[in-house]
Amino acid sequence: MARKLKGWQELPCGAIITDMQAVKENKTGAWRSQRPVWSREKCRQCLMCWIYCPDSAIMIQDGKVVGIDYDYCKGCGNCASICPAKAIEMEKEKK
Amino acid sequence: MILAKTGNEALAYAMKQINPDVVAAYPITPSTEIVQLFSNYVADGEVDTEFVPVESEHSAMTACIGAAACGRRVMTATASQGLALMHEMLFIAAGLRLPIVMAVASRSLSSPLNIHGDHSDSVASRDSGWLQFFCETVQEGYDALIMAVKIAERAYLPAIVAIDGFILSHCQERIETLEDGAVREFLGQPRPNYNLLDWRNPILVGPATLQDYYFEFKRSEIEGMNRVLPVIEEVQQEFGQKFGRYYPVLEEYRCEDAEAVLVVMGSACGTCRVAVDQLRAQGKKVGLAKLRVFRPLVHAILKKSLARFRRIGVMDRVDAVNSYGGPLFTEITSVLYDLPERPAVFSYVYGLGGREFTPEDARMVYEQVLSGKKDELVTYVGVR
Numbered sequence: 001m002a003r004k005l006k007g008w009q010e011l012p013c014g015a016i017i018t019d020m021q022a023v024k025e026n027k028t029g030a031w032r033s034q035r036p037v038w039s040r041e042k043c044r045q046c047l048m049c050w051i052y053c054p055d056s057a058i059m060i061q062d063g064k065v066v067g068i069d070y071d072y073c074k075g076c077g078n079c080a081s082i083c084p085a086k087a088i089e090m091e092k093e094k095k
Numbered sequence: 096m097i098l099a100k101t102g103n104e105a106l107a108y109a110m111k112q113i114n115p116d117v118v119a120a121y122p123i124t125p126s127t128e129i130v131q132l133f134s135n136y137v138a139d140g141e142v143d144t145e146f147v148p149v150e151s152e153h154s155a156m157t158a159c160i161g162a163a164a165c166g167r168r169v170m171t172a173t174a175s176q177g178l179a180l181m182h183e184m185l186f187i188a189a190g191l192r193l194p195i196v197m198a199v200a201s202r203s204l205s206s207p208l209n210i211h212g213d214h215s216d217s218v219a220s221r222d223s224g225w226l227q228f229f230c231e232t233v234q235e236g237y238d239a240l241i242m243a244v245k246i247a248e249r250a251y252l253p254a255i256v257a258i259d260g261f262i263l264s265h266c267q268e269r270i271e272t273l274e275d276g277a278v279r280e281f282l283g284q285p286r287p288n289y290n291l292l293d294w295r296n297p298i299l300v301g302p303a304t305l306q307d308y309y310f311e312f313k314r315s316e317i318e319g320m321n322r323v324l325p326v327i328e329e330v331q332q333e334f335g336q337k338f339g340r341y342y343p344v345l346e347e348y349r350c351e352d353a354e355a356v357l358v359v360m361g362s363a364c365g366t367c368r369v370a371v372d373q374l375r376a377q378g379k380k381v382g383l384a385k386l387r388v389f390r391p392l393v394h395a396i397l398k399k400s401l402a403r404f405r406r407i408g409v410m411d412r413v414d415a416v417n418s419y420g421g422p423l424f425t426e427i428t429s430v431l432y433d434l435p436e437r438p439a440v441f442s443y444v445y446g447l448g449g450r451e452f453t454p455e456d457a458r459m460v461y462e463q464v465l466s467g468k469k470d471e472l473v474t475y476v477g478v479r
Contacts, residue, residue, distance in 0.1 A: 008311035013251055013319070014192030015312045016289050017299035026303065 028055065032075030034090045038068050042087035049079035049088060096272050102263035105237040105270055106172070106198045106256075107132035111142055112278040113244055115196075116167035119147035119158035123177035124210045125260040126200035130172050152177035156184035156195075163193035164300050166287030168244065171195070174260060175202035178216040182223070185253075189224025190316055191300060192288070194247035194254070197225075198240060201361070201412075202260035203448040211449020212260030214361065214412040218389070218422050224316055226254035226323065227390040229360040233258070233268040238340055239387075241278055245330045248285050250323045259362040259412075261449060273338060281337060320391050327388060342387055345396050349375060350382030355464040356401070358384045358427055359410045363445070363452050367410075370457035381461045386423070397430045401438065408441045408464040420473055441469050445476035452476065 012018070038049075043065055050058040050065065057073035059066050068079075080088040100108060106129045110118070118137075120130040137146040145162075149155045152173050163169040173181060178199060188195050204215040217227055228243060230236040236258040243254040258264055273281075289298055304312055327344060335341025348364075349371050350356055359367050364385040374381045384400060384407075386393075401407055409428075411421025418425055420442035428440050441464055446452040456476050463469065 005307055006311070008314040008318075011308070011311055011315050013288055013315070014300075015190065015302060015304060015308075017302045018296070020297060020299065023299060023302075 027071045029057075029069075029071045029073050032070075032073060032093050034075045034077060035070065035093050036068055036073065036075070036077065036079050036088045037091050038065065039087045039089075042085050044085045044087070046084060048082045048084065052078045052082045054078065096274075098270055098272055099267050100233060100237075100270050101128070101265050101267050102233045102236050102258040103128035103200065103265065104132060105233045106240055106258065107136070108272065109237050109240040109278075110170055110198075111136045112273065112275050113168070113170065113241060113282065114142045114279070115144055115170040117145045117147065117159070117162035117169045118171060119149050119155045119162070119169075120171045120173070121149055121152045121155045121177060123152065123174050125202055125212070125264040126172045126174040126177070126198065128264070129198050129200070152180040153184060156181040156188065159195045160184060160188050160191065160193060161291075163188070163195050164191065164289075164291045166285065166290035168248070168285045169193075169195045170197065170244075172198040172200070174200045175204055175210075175216045178220060179204060182220065185220055185223035185225060187301070188253045190312070192251040192316065192319060194244075194251055194285070196240065196243045196247050196254050196256065198236075199255050199257045200260045200264040201257045209448040210260070212262045212264070212362075212412075213447045213449065214257070214259075215447075217255055217257045218411075218413045220255070221390055221422070224252070224320065225390060226250070226252055226327075226388075228254065228256045228387055229389055230256065230258050230263065230387070231362055231364040231385065233263055233266070234270045234340075235342060235387075236263060237270055237272065238334065238338075238342065241273070241281065242330050242334050244282055246323070246327050249330065250319060250326045251288060252319055252323060257361070262362045271340075277338070281334070323391050324393060344386075344388040344393050345400055346385040346387065347400060348383040348385060350384065350400075350404075352380050353382030353404060354380040355406045355408065355461055356382045356384050356404045357408045357410055357457070357460065357464070358386055358401070358423065360386050360389060360423065361412060363410060363412065363457075366452055366454055367457045369454040370461060373454065374458060374461055379461070379465065381465065389423075392426055392430070394430050397427065398434070401427065401431060402434050404438050406439050406441070406464050406467055408443055408460055410460070411442070411444050412446045414444045414447065414473075424473075439467060442473045443476055444473055450477055
């Protein structure tokens with residue numbers, strides 16, 4: 001991905017990012033050694049996983065969980081441990 | 096109003112008049128009283144401040160950073176190990192360009208444990224990107240703290256106002272205070288760059304910048320420091336015109352025809368003034384260059400002032416262990432390095448851990464600088 005990098009005089013004071021796209025570009029999912037696997041059948045849509053996910057990796061559509069965004073999920077397992085329905089299980093990341 | 100106040104009382108009183116939005120602090124000698132007295136003002140409803148009593152200095156600075164990122168006027172106070180514990184967060188405050196103002200009652204660093212005054216803590220933080228002001232008197236500490244708020248907010252840089260631990264923090268002096276309203280009018284409202292809580296305009300504070308951008312952001316932060324001197328001078332002029340007390344960044348005392356000049360920071364300037372007067376009475380041409388602003392390093396002003404003298408002694412109330420002279424000494428010598436004719440510069444380390452520094456000691460240093468003879472790279476004044 002070729003993008004023109006800015007010079008120091010063009011940068012915002014204090015490294016404030018107003019363009020949130022910068023975060024989207026920085027995919028952090030590759031850190032993962034375990035991946036959460038979500039089961040649509042078992043899920044009760046309580047959204048606890050969404051609340052506890054530190055990376056906003058729980059994908060939501062129309063107020064419902066629809067899956068996990070593996071581009072950003074670091075595999076911390078918070079969602080699996082908080083899920084009351086055991087709808088998320090951690091599996092070893094495949095090579 | 097003329098009041099009798101210790102350094103800590105004066106700074107707490109200035110903080111009350113500044114009425115910051117948030118103060119987060121953890122007590123540590125000799126700065127404890129500043130926040131302790133300030134918390135009385137909070138409890139008595141004399142200020143609107145949100146006071147956050149945290150569990151460590153690291154958390155104190157962290158809370159200050161969070162509050163300042165929300166565009167608030169934020170202050171704290173610390174010393175010694177507390178400042179050292181904040182060290183990591185100091186860089187973050189400066190890198191985020193947050194105008195936090197911190198009162199420091201300068202004290203030695205352990206080990207061995209010592210609670211008394213020297214500049215080990217503040218000077219150890221010199222590369223963190225904070226402005227640093229060193230005060231000679233309680234009056235100056237009071238005035239400097241008020242000015243620091245305005246300077247920091249105009250320059251988007253955090254600032255330390257250092258008073259010597261115990262020497263100023265616990266000794267009472269006569270000070271002329273300002274009216275509450277005058278302080279408020281002088282400072283006005285903060286003009287933050289951004290507000291983290293402004294959900295209509297979401298921002299990201301403290302991003303990861305890797306090889307692609309870190310260097311550029313640091314370069315921009317360095318430029319903030321490079322350009323801050325006019326802001327400092329502007330605020331000091333304004334303060335001087337309004338309240339009749341003007342403090343130059345480098346004050347020359349009886350330097351006109353001086354053959355030996357000492358460069359000093361903090362309360363020892365007063366001691367050296369006495370020695371200068373005594374030696375002048377004996378016909379010896381000596382002077383004092385009092386450096387108030389340690390960061391930014393005022394290269395041009397130092398060079399212009401000091402280039403005229405043949406012999407200069409630089410006084411450090413801290414040692415840069417195993418360096419080529421004290422910290423201020425190495426900075427002064429590098430400032431003077433490219434002069435065609437360099438003055439002889441001597442390094443003196445004095446007063447560590449609150450060791451007395453008397454007019455007699457200062458006269459001894461002056462005599463040695465006048466003689467132009469030195470046996471060792473650094474002279475440790477008053478050490479057995």
